[in-house]
Amino acid sequence: MERAMGVFWSRGYHATALPDLLRATKLSRGSLYAAFGDKHSLFLRALDRYVTDALTRMDIELGARREPVEGLRTYLAGYVERTSGANGRRGCLLVATAMELAGRDADVDRRIAGFFKAMEAKVADALSRAKAAGTLADGVEPSSAARILVCFVEGLRVVGKTAPTRNASQATVDALLDRFIK
Amino acid sequence: MERAMGVFWSRGYHATALPDLLRATKLSRGSLYAAFGDKHSLFLRALDRYVTDALTRMDIELGARREPVEGLRTYLAGYVERTSGANGRRGCLLVATAMELAGRDADVDRRIAGFFKAMEAKVADALSRAKAAGTLADGVEPSSAARILVCFVEGLRVVGKTAPTRNASQATVDALLDRFIK
DNA sequence: CGATTTAAAGACCAATCGGTCTATATATAA
DNA sequence: TTATATATAGACCGATTGGTCTTTAAATCG
Numbered sequence A, B: 001m002e003r004a005m006g007v008f009w010s011r012g013y014h015a016t017a018l019p020d021l022l023r024a025t026k027l028s029r030g031s032l033y034a035a036f037g038d039k040h041s042l043f044l045r046a047l048d049r050y051v052t053d054a055l056t057r058m059d060i061e062l063g064a065r066r067e068p069v070e071g072l073r074t075y076l077a078g079y080v081e082r083t084s085g086a087n088g089r090r091g092c093l094l095v096a097t098a099m100e101l102a103g104r105d106a107d108v109d110r111r112i113a114g115f116f117k118a119m120e121a122k123v124a125d126a127l128s129r130a131k132a133a134g135t136l137a138d139g140v141e142p143s144s145a146a147r148i149l150v151c152f153v154e155g156l157r158v159v160g161k162t163a164p165t166r167n168a169s170q171a172t173v174d175a176l177l178d179r180f181i182k
Numbered sequence C: 001c002g003a004t005t006t007a008a009a010g011a012c013c014a015a016t017c018g019g020t021c022t023a024t025a026t027a028t029a030a
Numbered sequence D: 001t002t003a004t005a006t007a008t009a010g011a012c013c014g015a016t017t018g019g020t021c022t023t024t025a026a027a028t029c030g
Helices: A002-011 A018-025 A029-036 A039-061 A068-082 A085-090 A093-101 A106-132 A142-162 A166-178 B002-011 B018-025 B029-036 B039-061 B068-082 B085-090 B093-101 B106-132 B142-162 B166-178
Strands: none
Touching: A002 A018, A002 A039, A002 A093, A018 A029, A018 A039, A029 A039, A039 A068, A039 A093, A039 A106, A068 A085, A068 A106, A068 A142, A068 A166, A085 A142, A093 A106, A093 A142, A093 B093, A093 B142, A106 A142, A106 B142, A142 A166, A142 B093, A142 B106, A142 B142, A142 B166, A166 B142, B002 B018, B002 B039, B002 B093, B018 B029, B018 B039, B029 B039, B039 B068, B039 B093, B039 B106, B068 B085, B068 B106, B068 B142, B068 B166, B085 B142, B093 B106, B093 B142, B106 B142, B142 B166
């Protein structure tokens, strides 16, 4: 499964051909269809896995027991890592899928919208806790700031396709965070 | 040409088949190949047109004769328009291309990187003028703020695929701008 | 061991891909 | 008018697409 996810991640949905998936999963044609149905079903499974991984990681990084601002820093540091150099080049399965299939595939639409909503909620929660702790900059409202952060990190993934340096991505993240925390 | 651009824009590179392009351009197969070469060449032309349009629009919106902050507001208002509702659903040819082809197509790579660089430079210039005019918030550095804004607007395009309301997009943009201007 | 289930290999299918080419019709020019 | 250039429609090409099916080999089990 993760193998198949890796192929879709690297190549996108349309550019991934069956032989690519067979090579990656080391399954025969018949076995793959028996196990997953068709290409589209396998793709949805891969996408679900990707979303689950991302949200699980966020729960760890932004965990309620941690200092919220430090959680946000960790969360953003992960994006720095994933959007610079070769990792940046590889891109993001979710963003690529949103751009390639959203609006033309209802199954995908639900997953994309659900992911952004969940992500925004988790960020908003961390920001609320930061506000309660008095570590948020004056005038920052958690819910709108969360929407800003979601847009920002997804934009990082887009710009990351040009493989910026780690330092450049980190500096951008730092400059953004400076506007929102004390 | 714009017709072909529209098809690539709506469907992406791989999902656009020759019959789609023939229908859109109202050209015969032979004429299309005589005029543009192959599919890839036609795509690059469409992408160039898209990039030129976007940068030209930015020059108008952020024009040096205008109040820089007002220029930025106009610029961002354009993104609100393009990333909400049906416009949001349609997406962005440049972002879709970055996610679909960047890293696997050198001709595309150059155009994507060039676009982001040019865009960032234009935003940085407007922010510099705002800073000189004293309308920038304290501690905001034009070049890093420009990188933030570029990421933010590209992220808006990604999230825009879920077709948010105009008001929601506008509120997010307003909240961001509030952190950067006086 | 032999019997049975499971999975691999790959032939095979219709449909479609991007691309070429020929024949026909439509202008344009003399 | 006739001659010529231009663009059309669409047949045609090999390659590849996602998907099915049959044959054979490898496990598993009694």
